[in-house]
Amino acid sequence: MDWTWFHRFGSPPHLYRIAGRLMPWFAWPTAILIALGLYGGLVLAPPDYQQGDGFRIIYVHAPSAWLSLMAYTTMALAAGAGLIWRMKVAHALAASCAPIGAWFTVAALGTGMLWGKPMWGTYWVWDPRLTSELVLLFLYLGYMGLRAAIEDPQRADRASAVLAIVGLVNVPIVHYSVEWWNSIHQAPSVMKFGKPTISWPMLTPLLIMFVGFTLLFAALVLVRVRGEILRRERQSRWVAEVVAS
Amino acid sequence: MSDFLSMGGYASSVWPSVVLTVGIIVWNVLAARRSFSEAHAEARRRVAMEQAS
Amino acid sequence: MTGAWSAARLVVERDLRLAFRNRAQLLHPLLFFAIVTTLFPLALSPEASRLRDVAPGVLWVAALLSSLLAIEFLFRDDAQDGTLEQYALSGQSLTWLLFAKTVSHWLLAGLPLALMSPVAAYGLGVPTSAVPGIVASVALGTVALSLLGAVTAGLTIGIRRGGALLSLLTLPLAVPLLIFGAQATARAIAGSGIAGPMYFLAAFTVLGITLAPLAAAAAVRISLE
DSSP states (O other): OOOHHHHHHTSHHHHHHHHHHHHHHHHHHHHHHHHHHHHIIIIISOOBTTTBGGGGGHHHHHHHHHHHHHHHHHHHHHHHHHHHHOOHHHHHHHHHHHHHHHHHHHHHHHHHHHHHHHHHSSSOOOOHHHHHHHHHHHHHHHHHHHHHHOOSHHHHHHHHHHHHHHHHHHHHHHHHHHHHHHHHTOOTTOOOTTOOOOOHHHHHHHHHHHHHHHHHHHHHHHHHHHHHHHHHTTTSHHHHHHHHO | OHHHHHGGGTHHHHHHHHHHHHHHHHHHHHHHHHHHHHHHHHHHHHHHHHHHO | OOOHHHHHHHHHHHHHHHHHHSHHHHHHHHHHHHHHHHHHHHHSOSOHHHHHHHHHHHHHHHHHHHHHHHHHTTTHHHHHTTHHHHHHHSSSOHHHHHHHHHHHHIIIIIHHHHHHHHHHHHHTTOOGGGHHHHHHHHHHHHHHHHHHHHHHHHHTTTOTTOHHHHHHHHHHHTHHHHHHHHHHHHHHHHTSOOHHHHHHHHHHHHHHHHHHHHHHHHHHHHHHO
């Protein structure tokens, strides 16, 4: 097995250059796919027979929720790699994921509440998925809070990495606890979030949005990770050469 | 067109959701770029200071 | 070099002895628990039937918050006087020593809380038949909470005014404990079997025993660097 790619990935100047070169390849497809997905979801897809046009919120809600979880998983895995192999770039990657993930958790919560108003008659019910997203938001805020509270950047990287991993173990436990909790306090006739009888014309835009949001996350991370690498490598020669030119 | 805008009576939920999500996407793009350019400017200032000293 | 067991016993004995010398620190979380559970009848109503409905929630939220106070002190003194550094350099496994520290912390914070909870529960109109279930669930839940607290307290060592941050880190992770603990208490009050939620609490505790000391040792090492 040839491991040179791994060591090259671990080298900050290499990732800095690669990230810069790759970014446009993610950014343009992202813009096209999200535009296509929104058009397909808002215009082409037929209304749901139960929820009418209200179900269209799923085209922005579900991809946001997906991105929020993907960002947390990426963050924790990168943090773990950073701890195990003492890789600066992995910590830079983890640090880049947090604000993106937190913002899309807000998006998932906000769109979930807007869906709730016509369906439940109120912006907030303790729906298990909304509750899990809320806990996820607190996990993100705790992670960023810990990072901000530690002055030494290396210590901040490593301490927040431990927290991210503990959180990753906890996320599925929270999810299933909340589902269980909801099932024993089941309110009468609660409409579960976004389970329309899905058909292909409805599903296709949704899948396009999922791919679009995945690429969006990649593009955002690639931009942010370059900044985080520069912050961590400010003393090194290659940074001086890169910023001077 | 007005049919499309009224969203079968769900306009007050669907459009704010779309605006919120698209807004957060745009905000994240801008924030990511600002985060990078701040780090870049900071590194550049550092280099300039070292050369001056 | 001392064996692993006697090293752990030394840690526990030292913690207990120090705690009894500094009783105020030991009593504050318990007093806090007592006061919070007293405030609820004053804020809601003295009616027993209403209090009984909210009793599981009140007991568990109060237990969670007062444990948080205790968690703040878990490593503070030992970090300040260099004991933790001694532990890290002692040649013994830091994971093991921190596990021993967690045990002594539970003996000093979790166990008294569990023993006090029937008194608070009685004040909330809970029938005495529920006492064994409540004590068992609080005792088991606080074990898991002490383990979780060892990790988050380890991460916030040396952060000035870290109390609020410690709550922000600990409470979301404690959500499953709150759900199953309160459910066990509710079932004990209703007189139905508490085995279901207790199994879940036990599962979290086992998971905590296997993973939390490792994470706590990593956290303490990072904070001492």
